[in-house]
Amino acid sequence: MRPAPVTAMNWEVVIGIETHAQLATRSKIFSGASTAFGAEPNTQASAVDIALPGVLPVLNRQAVELALRFGLAVGATINRRSVFARKNYFYPDLPKGYQISQYELPIVCGGEIRIAAGEGEKSIRLTRAHLEEDAGKSLHEDFHGMTGIDLNRAGTPLLEIVSEPDLRGAAEAVAYARALHSLVRWIGICDGNMQEGSFRCDANVSVRRSGAPLGTRCEIKNLNSFRFLEQAIAYEARRQVGVLEGGGQIEQETRLYDPAADETRPMRTKEDAQDYRYFPDPDLLPLQVSDADLERVRASLPELPAAMRGRFVSDYGLSAYDARTLTAERSLAEYYEAVARAARDRKAAASWVLGEVSARLNEAEATADLARVKPAELAALIDRVADGKINRATAKTLFDELWRTLRGSVQESVNVADWIDAEIARRDVGQISDAGEIEKLVDEVLAANAKSVEEFRAGKEKALNALVGQVMKASRGKANPAQANALLRRKLGV
Amino acid sequence: MLDATLSELGNALARRTLSSVELTQHCLERIGRWNGRLNAFITVDAERSLAEARAADARRAAGNAGPLTGIPVAHKDIYCTRGMPTTCGSRMLANFTSPYDAFVIERFARAGCVLLGKTNMDEFAMGSSSERSHFGPVRNPWDLDRVPGGSSGGSAAAVAARLAPAATGTDTGGSIRQPAAFSGVCGLKPTYGTVSRYGMVAFASSLDQGGPMARSAEDLALLMNAMAGHDARDSTSLERAPEDFARERSLDVAGLRIGLPRQYFAPACQAEVLARVREALAWFESRGARLVELDLPNTARAVPVYYVIAPAEASSNLSRFDGVRYGHRARDPLDLFDLYCRSRAEGFGAEVRRRILIGTYVLSHGYYDAYYLQAQKVRRLIANDLEAAFSRCDLIAGPTAPTTAYAIGANAADPVQMYLGDIFTIPASLAGLPALSIPCGFDAAGLPVGLQLVGPHFAESRLLGIAHRYQQATDWHRRVPAQTPL
Numbered sequence: 005m006r007p008a009p010v011t012a013m014n015w016e017v018v019i020g021i022e023t024h025a026q027l028a029t030r031s032k033i034f035s036g037a038s039t040a041f042g043a044e045p046n047t048q049a050s051a052v053d054i055a056l057p058g059v060l061p062v063l064n065r066q067a068v069e070l071a072l073r074f075g076l077a078v079g080a081t082i083n084r085r086s087v088f089a090r091k092n093y094f095y096p097d098l099p100k101g102y103q104i105s106q107y108e109l110p111i112v113c114g115g116e117i118r119i120a121a122g123e124g125e126k127s128i129r130l131t132r133a134h135l136e137e138d139a140g141k142s143l144h145e146d147f148h149g150m151t152g153i154d155l156n157r158a159g160t161p162l163l164e165i166v167s168e169p170d171l172r173g174a175a176e177a178v179a180y181a182r183a184l185h186s187l188v189r190w191i192g193i194c195d196g197n198m199q200e201g202s203f204r205c206d207a208n209v210s211v212r213r214s215g216a217p218l219g220t221r222c223e224i225k226n227l228n229s230f231r232f233l234e235q236a237i238a239y240e241a242r243r244q245v246g247v248l249e250g251g252g253q254i255e256q257e258t259r260l261y262d263p264a265a266d267e268t269r270p271m272r273t274k275e276d277a278q279d280y281r282y283f284p285d286p287d288l289l290p291l292q293v294s295d296a297d298l299e300r301v302r303a304s305l306p307e308l309p310a311a312m313r314g315r316f317v318s319d320y321g322l323s324a325y326d327a328r329t330l331t332a333e334r335s336l337a338e339y340y341e342a343v344a345r346a347a348r349d350r351k352a353a354a355s356w357v358l359g360e361v362s363a364r365l366n367e368a369e370a371t372a373d374l375a376r377v378k379p380a381e382l383a384a385l386i387d388r389v390a391d392g393k394i395n396r397a398t399a400k401t402l403f404d405e406l407w408r409t410l411r412g413s414v415q416e417s418v419n420v421a422d423w424i425d426a427e428i429a430r431r432d433v434g435q436i437s438d439a440g441e442i443e444k445l446v447d448e449v450l451a452a453n454a455k456s457v458e459e460f461r462a463g464k465e466k467a468l469n470a471l472v473g474q475v476m477k478a479s480r481g482k483a484n485p486a487q488a489n490a491l492l493r494r495k496l497g498v
Numbered sequence: 499m500l501d502a503t504l505s506e507l508g509n510a511l512a513r514r515t516l517s518s519v520e521l522t523q524h525c526l527e528r529i530g531r532w533n534g535r536l537n538a539f540i541t542v543d544a545e546r547s548l549a550e551a552r553a554a555d556a557r558r559a560a561g562n563a564g565p566l567t568g569i570p571v572a573h574k575d576i577y578c579t580r581g582m583p584t585t586c587g588s589r590m591l592a593n594f595t596s597p598y599d600a601f602v603i604e605r606f607a608r609a610g611c612v613l614l615g616k617t618n619m620d621e622f623a624m625g626s627s628s629e630r631s632h633f634g635p636v637r638n639p640w641d642l643d644r645v646p647g648g649s650s651g652g653s654a655a656a657v658a659a660r661l662a663p664a665a666t667g668t669d670t671g672g673s674i675r676q677p678a679a680f681s682g683v684c685g686l687k688p689t690y691g692t693v694s695r696y697g698m699v700a701f702a703s704s705l706d707q708g709g710p711m712a713r714s715a716e717d718l719a720l721l722m723n724a725m726a727g728h729d730a731r732d733s734t735s736l737e738r739a740p741e742d743f744a745r746e747r748s749l750d751v752a753g754l755r756i757g758l759p760r761q762y763f764a765p766a767c768q769a770e771v772l773a774r775v776r777e778a779l780a781w782f783e784s785r786g787a788r789l790v791e792l793d794l795p796n797t798a799r800a801v802p803v804y805y806v807i808a809p810a811e812a813s814s815n816l817s818r819f820d821g822v823r824y825g826h827r828a829r830d831p832l833d834l835f836d837l838y839c840r841s842r843a844e845g846f847g848a849e850v851r852r853r854i855l856i857g858t859y860v861l862s863h864g865y866y867d868a869y870y871l872q873a874q875k876v877r878r879l880i881a882n883d884l885e886a887a888f889s890r891c892d893l894i895a896g897p898t899a900p901t902t903a904y905a906i907g908a909n910a911a912d913p914v915q916m917y918l919g920d921i922f923t924i925p926a927s928l929a930g931l932p933a934l935s936i937p938c939g940f941d942a943a944g945l946p947v948g949l950q951l952v953g954p955h956f957a958e959s960r961l962l963g964i965a966h967r968y969q970q971a972t973d974w975h976r977r978v979p980a981q982t983p984l
Contacts (some may be wrong), residue, residue, distance in 0.1 A: 051598055055818040057580045057591065058600055058697040060732050090814050092861070094838055101817020153822070281861035283870060286704035286811055288733050 006135055015211045016217060017241040019177045020131075020169035023184060024162045025194040025203040026138070027070045033137050033161035034061030039201045045143075045154035048075045053140075053159045055099035060287050063088075064354060067161040068291065070110050070193040071135050072301040074163060077191050077308055078130055080115030082298060088135075088288045096153050097140035101372040105164075107282045110134030111291065115185065117167070118310060119179040120328060128180050129168040135291075136162050138483040157201075163193070164204055169208065169218065174237040178230050181205055182332075185230075190309055190334040204228045209240045211248065219244070224261050226267055231247060237262035240268050312337055320350035329358055338363070339372035339379055346383030349390050356382055360400060376407045384421040393437045399475075402427065437484045439491075442475070446482060449474040460496060469493060500524055500660040500984060501976070504569060504717040507663060511558065511568045512581035518568030521663075522551035522612050525570045527662045529615065532982050535642060540575050540633050541582050550612040550826070557610055567610030568723055572662035573851035574653050575616035576623055578697040578710075579603050586699045587621040587631035587649075590819050590826045590845030600697020602666055602708050603728045609724040612928060614662050617652030621847045622816065623673055623701045625649050626916050627909065630849045635779055635906055638681060639979035640945055644903040646675030650747035654681035655710045657981035664712040668698055670672055670705045672899075672923025675935035678711055679898035682937045684975060685711040686718045686962070689955045690930030691713040691736035694729030700815040702808035703734075705927050714975055715936060715965035718835020720746035722958060738956075746963030752786025754964065757891030761797035767900045775897045779922050782895075782964075785845040790891045796880045803880065805917055806860050806873035807928075812850075814859025819845060829879040852913065888954045893961060896922055898935040898948030922950060932958045936965045939975040944980070 032039055035052035052059045075082045089107035111132035111488065118125045138160040143152035150358070171177045185203055188194040196203050205227045210219035223482060224240055227233040239261070244254050261266040284290075309331040316327035316337075331337045336357065344355040361375060361382070368374070385399045403426070428434045436442060449471055456474075460467035468489070475488040502510070510516035526544050533539050546572065578584045578596035580603075585591045599607070606613070620630040628636035628651025639659035646655040650667030654677035657665050667674040669687035678685030684723040686709045693708040700706060710721035722743035729735045738818035753932040756779065763772060783789055821827035821841025828840035846854070860869035887894060899919055909916040927932035931952055938949035948966075954963045969975050978984055 054823060056596065056824070057584065057586070057594070057699040057818070058580075058597070058695075060696055060700075062731060092814050094817065094820060096822050096834065099823060101820060102814050211591070261591060279863045281814070281858065281863075281866075283810065283814070283861055283866070284701075286734075287700075292714075442808055495690060 014213060015241070015245050016214050017172070017173045017237070018169050018210050018212060018221075019171040019237060020208040021164045021167045021171065021177060021180060022208070023172055023181070023204040024204050025165060025188050026136075027067050027161040028195055029070065029161050031064060032159035033067045033135065036158050037159065039160050041197075043156055045152070045156060046193050047156065049155035049158060052098065053155050061104060061285075063288060063291065064161060067135060068111070068293070069297075069301055070161075071133065071163050072293065072298065073191050073193050073305060074133055074165070074188065075112035075115065076298075076302055076305055077187060078112075078115030078117060080130060080133070081113045081153045081295055082107055083275075084293050085109065086111040086134075086291045088285045088291065088387055089282045090285045091254050093278050095139070096151060097142045097155070097158065098139065099155060099158055100414060101178050103137060103139060104288070105136035105284055106134035109290075111293070115381075117180060117183050117314055118301055119176065119183045121176065121179070126176070128170045128396060131166040131168055133163050133165045136164055169210075169221075174234045174241070176235050177207060178234045181230055181233055186309065186332050201228060205233055207233060207237055207240075209237055209244070210254070211241055211244045217287075219248075220256050222254065222256065222263060222268075225258055225271065227261060232261055232263050235263070235266055236268055239266060243268065265371075273384055280322060306334065309334070309337065310485045312341070316340075320344050320354070322351065322354050324329075326354050326358060330354065331369065335372040336365075341377030341384070341425050343383050346380050347386040349386055352386050352389070353383070356386060356403075360403055377403060381424070383404060384424045387421070387430070388424060392427075392435060392484060393482070394433060395483075398435065399480070402433070435484050436482045437481055437487060440485070442480060442483055442487050442491055445475050445478050446488065446495060449478060450492075453466055457496065468496075499529065500663070501978065503714050503730065504566070504663055504712065507569055508565050510548070511585055512563070512897060518551040518554040518570075518612060519548060519803050522547050522570050522614070523569065525614055527661055530658075532639075532659055532661060536637050536639060536655050536659055536982070537634050537663070537797070538617055538636055538646075538652040538659070538661060539572070539615045540585055540587070540618050540631075540652070541735055546581070547612050547614055554610045554612060563935060564609050566606075568612065569664065570612040570614040570662060571606050571721075572614045572617050572653060572656045572665040573603065573606075574619055574650050574665070574667050575642075576619060576668050576699045577602050577616075577666065578699065579613070579616065582616065584616070584699070585632070586623070587619040587633060588845065588847070588850070589632040590842075591699075592632060592826070595951055596697070598697065600693035601731070603697065605724050605727070606666075611724070617650070619652055620649035620673075621850050622699065622812070623649040623670055623706075624812070624849050624853055626653075626672065626676055626919050627906075628652060628677065629906060630847055630912070637902045637906070638945075639982045640682060641903065641943070642981055643905055643907055644945070645680065647680030647899070647903060649673040649677070650685070650711065651677045651681070654678055654683055657681070657683045657711050657713060658979055660978065661984060663959060664710065664717060666707055666721075666725070667709060667711045668701075668708050668850050669923075669927065670701050670707075670808060671927050672920045674709045675923050675933060675948065675950060676712060676920065678935040678938075679946065679950070680903040682946030682974070682979070683711055683713055684715055684718055684934065684936045684965070685709065686722065686934040686958065687926065687932065688722065688726065689736075689758055689893070689932045691734050692932075692958070693725050694735045694761075695733040696729050696735075700811075702811040703815060704811060705804075705808060707927075710860055710891060714969055715934070715962045716744065716747065716969070718934065719747070719959070719962045719966075722962075729780050741959065743959045743962055746959045747966050749960065749963035749967060750786075751782055751964060751967050754782070754787040754893070755790050755891040756782055756787050757790045757792040757887055757894040759792045759794040759797065759887070759894060759896060761794050762894075762896030762954045764900070767897060768902060768941070770941040771897045771899070771901060771947050774941070775895070775949055778938040778968065781968065785967075791842055792887050792889065793892065794883050794925070796876065797842040797890055797921070797925060799876050800928060801872045801917055801921050803876045804920065804924045804928060805856070806869050809853040809857035810860050810870050811857070813854045813861065816846075816850070821845070836838065867869060870934065877928045882924055884925060884929045884931060884952075885954075891955070893957065893964065894952040898922060898950040898952055900943045902943070902945035902947060926952045932956060932961060934961050934965060936969065937977070938972075939974055940977075948972070958974065
């Protein structure tokens with residue numbers, strides 16, 4: 005008997021992720037130069053960033069505050085004393101010949117990120133998060149065989165967030181990266197702009213037979229989109245399984261993902277690994293964090309997504325899925341919360357926010373704080389539907405018009421509910437719930453649509469929908485659809 | 499005039515019997531006459547100096563002069579200075595002009611001092627003889643065939659030969675005190691963090707400290723009043739209330755406990771050096787000071803510890819000199835690696851390359867614990883020893899260096915022999931303590947001997963007061979080198 009074919013089903017993919025999140029400070033981590041993206045090359049590099057002789061680094065306390073926000077948000081241990089170290093290597097875009105980073109004593113240790121896994125949640129442990137400076141950029145195009153150096157990015161503050169190898173498969177890795185991305189934006193420490201490199205991931209990937217010890221890992225560098233992260237891991241796992249199943253061995257190495265070819269390629273092997281000669285930077289004192297620092301940062305933290313998610317389920321009766329979707333981004337969650345507090349129907353509020361509001365925001369590539377229909381206005385619309393004053397279709401039309409054209413005409417001082425009522429009256433879009441009026445419309449429709457009536461009587465249930473549609477059309481959308489439906493059924497003898 | 503102290507010059511300027519322009523001109527003339535032989539200055543810009551002197555005179559005429567306004571000061575060429583080269587004694591920076599001024603340069607400019615020029619030094623401050631400069635060796639005014647000490651040897655020689663009434667230096671393991679001793683002038687290394695390192699080209703960051711060099715302790719105090727102070731641009735700069743470093747000039751030496759570490763009076767010392775130091779101590783004793791024998795058993799470890807830590811930090815600090823943005827760049831590099839290798843090999847001298855190699859080695863994977871980490875532990879022990887000693891005495895005294903100035907080239911083939919000459923100055927550097935050197939006599943060859951006083955942290959004004967009392971009773975510090983007569 006032949007042995008059963010070995011398939012990928014027998015393999016487990018193990019992933020740990022290192023993320024570089026650019027901290028949202030105005031100035032650099034060790035100099036006063038601006039961190040704004042997109043300036044002319046080398047216009048945002050001070051004497052410190054260029055590493056002129058004699059200059060010294062001075063730590064930006066705002067970068068420390070943002071690192072503390074992260075540590076507190078993920079339930080980590082904050083090291084009250086952490087140390088900046090020099091990582092020494094030569095590269096043209098590294099002006100000092102060393103990068104200031106944290107090595108043996110990082111500011112944040114431990115903590116966790118919770119991701120959705122199947123029906124429930126899974127905790128991904130964090131190893132550490134440490135402060136460091138970014139390097140500049142080498143520009144290889146446009147210089148005819150030479151390399152241009154742009155030091156605008158040199159000295160930009162980064163928080164390097166390192167996860168434990170707790171992730172199993174590309175989907176979990178992406179869920180983790182998304183959750184982390186959502187969190188750093190939620191707590192306002194990183195703008196999350198992946199095109200501009202504000203949030204980049206390195207994935208450490210290995211494969212093993214279920215239950216076996218960890219395999220040899222390869223690190224895939226600089227993945228700056230969730231799609232590339234997923235594709236790179238999927239490819240790398242296939243590659244490693246292929247090597248192992250072919251009787252080969254995985255060599256520990258650093259690889260680059262090429263999205264055009266959808267493959268990873270070796271960049272350097274372990275043998276090429278540099279000796280960075282880390283040692284504590286004598287230009288910087290150990291970083292001390294006091295109780296007062298911690299308390300101040302703790303007090304300034306917003307409610308975290310996990311807590312809000314829990315409340316949305318327990319207080320507003322939302323599904324776990326809806327609660328998670330609503331809390332993927334802070335302004336959307338806050339928008340929903342404002343609508344839910346003002347409107348009587350909280351589930352309807354969720355469906356509006358996840359439906360119309362999200363669609364409009366996506367079109368505009370805007371966040372919910374920039375929504376052109378304010379939460380109170382949406383709540384008023386939702387309440388009118390609940391009151392039977394307008395139907396949902398009318399509400400949607402009003403919502404669209406409000407979003408598109410009317411925004412500017414609503415004064416802040418105007419009572420929004422009054423204004424909507426006035427609009428309903430002015431536009432004559434109030435829902436018709438008067439039984440006599442609806443009966444008149446129904447009779448007209450039945451008389452004019454003999455064919456549909458016949459089809460319905462012959463057992464074609466869909467024909468009823470056509471008749472309801474005709475009633476709505478005759479009422480210019482104002483008829484209460486539920487009433488029209490019920491009356492049609494009665495008249496047809498159902 | 500050129501032999502006057504800073505306060506005498508200050509008085510003459512205040513009385514208008516002397517103008518800053520006259521004083522500056524005298525200095526420039528003397529530089530013109532002697533610098534060819536001494537090689538104390540790398541850069542002199544007479545026009546600039548005279549323009550600053552005229553501005554100082556105008557400031558005095560306008561009535562807002564300070565105690566140092568109009569005084570010419572020479573600066574070690576390690577301090578970044580706008581508008582003129584800052585070379586650090588290296589080919590690497592031979593054509594480098596800093597776009598900004600160091601804190602120390604700013605401070606002296608604010609005080610109204612005239613920038614007299616930039617003084618020669620061992621390349622990147624690595625050396626104890628000022629022989630290792632791209633611009634040639636500095637010569638000792640007491641004997642032109644001998645070294646002036648280093649690395650601040652240009653400043654020491656300039657002050658000794660009366661080319662400048664005062665100068666700045668930097669001290670990492672003795673680079674102010676040892677040249678002060680060899681050249682017969684006074685030099686103070688302040689408590690680490692007292693003078694901002696901003697704009698001082700870094701050698702070993704945890705040890706580097708700027709300080710003054712002059713002809714009397716009183717002058718050092720005046721210069722410290724201008725140099726010291728907090729600077730937010732240096733994270734290791736101390737935040738302390740401003741102090742008057744001359745405030746203990748009337749201090750009574752009676753009852754003072756002077757600690758004498760057994761290890762500082764070692765037989766390896768030149769006999770005449772020990773004799774002159776003992777004579778100075780006898781004077782203190784005659785004035786009521788008490789001499790206390792001390793044991794500092796880790797003294798012998800100071801040199802090896804220093805020559806691990808300082809090169810380690812230097813190997814990293816000097817990485818920025820890569821030929822990419824400024825400084826020496828090799829011609830026609832084949833590739834990036836070649837650019838780095840040749841720019842650095844051509845730009846750095848042998849001693850700098852040696853220390854970069856040592857520093858790189860002791861920080862390497864597998865050697866870090868055995869060398870760098872171990873050295874940091876022993877550094878702590880040495881600092882603890884000194885701290886404990888100050889419970890038994892108010893200051894520690896001894897020779898600044900084991901010998902007087904040696905001949906140029908004497909230690910060229912044996913760097914370790916030169917390193918060992920730093921044995922008495924290194925402990926205070928490792929512990930960040932204030933220490934000064936003042937002249938206390940001459941050997942048979944007519945070469946100056948230096949007395950070193952080391953105090954607890956922030957004891958500068960006390961050390962200066964004690965030295966001042968000694969200088970009121972002696973005239974070693976007023977002797978003029980015979981080879982550069984007035």
